[in-house]
Amino acid sequence: MNNVCAKVIRAENVNFFYGQTQALKNINMQICANQVTAIIGPSGCGKSTFIRLINRMNELIPHARLEGKIYLDQQDITDPSVDPSEIRKMVGMVFQKPNPFPKTIYENISYGLEVNGIRDKYFIEEKVIDALKKAALWEEVKNRLRDNALKLSGGQQQRLCIARALAVEPKVILFDEPCASLDPISTGKIEELILQLKENYTIVIVTHNMQQAARVSDFTAFFLLGELIEFGKTQEIFTAPKDKRTEDYITGRFG
Numbered sequence: 001m002n003n004v005c006a007k008v009i010r011a012e013n014v015n016f017f018y019g020q021t022q023a024l025k026n027i028n029m030q031i032c033a034n035q036v037t038a039i040i041g042p043s044g045c046g047k048s049t050f051i052r053l054i055n056r057m058n059e060l061i062p063h064a065r066l067e068g069k070i071y072l073d074q075q076d077i078t079d080p081s082v083d084p085s086e087i088r089k090m091v092g093m094v095f096q097k098p099n100p101f102p103k104t105i106y107e108n109i110s111y112g113l114e115v116n117g118i119r120d121k122y123f124i125e126e127k128v129i130d131a132l133k134k135a136a137l138w139e140e141v142k143n144r145l146r147d148n149a150l151k152l153s154g155g156q157q158q159r160l161c162i163a164r165a166l167a168v169e170p171k172v173i174l175f176d177e178p179c180a181s182l183d184p185i186s187t188g189k190i191e192e193l194i195l196q197l198k199e200n201y202t203i204v205i206v207t208h209n210m211q212q213a214a215r216v217s218d219f220t221a222f223f224l225l226g227e228l229i230e231f232g233k234t235q236e237i238f239t240a241p242k243d244k245r246t247e248d249y250i251t252g253r254f255g
């Protein structure tokens with residue numbers, strides 16, 4: 001299936017609980033470098049929970065508990081001795097609703113660099129410009145870098161959030177339904193961008209939109225009630241699913 005690619009993320013026997021509720025059930029999954037992996041499945045099946053584990057975002061939730069391991073390259077990122085902020089530098093995240101800081105366009109990107117201890121303002125400026133270019137936003141904002149980011153359209157705000165994630169040079173970018181609040185044109189731009197980004201990053205995208213998964217992803221994972229039902233090449237999942245439940249979902253019979 002995907003045995004020839006380099007595995008950047010490996011989830012091994014992952015179970016996750018919110019108190020008594022088990023949100024993930026024995027997930028084993030490997031994610032290929034420089035590929036787009038889509039996670040699909042009906043609401044509440046654990047998609048967000050799973051990707052939030054990849055950058056240690058679930059651990060502040062009271063009574064939440066993880067079993068199993070997640071490796072980023074060779075490092076077990078579930079190890080409590082690993083600093084979550086180190087993981088988040090390597091694993092960026094973009095959310096369903098664009099969430100820029102209520103600061104200038106420029107500061108939205110420079111902030112993360114400053115937090116990481118970078119002081120050289122020329123270096124920071126270079127990185128800001130570079131991140132905006134990589135996020136396909138530069139041409140639209142180059143003359144208004146000091147404007148408040150909240151003045152941007154939703155689609156531009158989402159690309160700004162992508163630029164913000166890119167600026168700290170992650171290895172992996174997690175997208176949790178990044179187009180859910182966007183119009184079709186803005187959605188198209190984000191999809192195009194994701195296809196460009198996979199050259200340099202490993203991408204995991206949660207999406208409700210089956211066409212989107214088919215358009216942007218190389219691999220697809222189908223989750224149902226906390227279980228990974230089927231995982232494989234996107235083309236195979238969409239044309240010849242092996243599991244009846246996958247078939248029912250992709251043909252719109254439920255979800």
Ligand SMILES: Nc1ncnc2c1ncn2[C@@H]1O[C@H](COP(=O)(O)OP(=O)(O)O)[C@@H](O)[C@H]1O
Nearest residue numbers: 018021023042043044045046047048049050061
């Ligand atoms: N912070 C939380 N506290 C308690 N239960 C949660 C929390 N977040 C999610 N859940 C539950 O975990 C399950 C999986 O949720 P989630 O990962 O958000 O699903 P999805 O992203 O596929 O819609 C759901 O039953 C949801 O209600």
Ligand SMILES: [Mg+2]
Nearest residue numbers: 047048049176
């Ligand atoms: Mg979700």
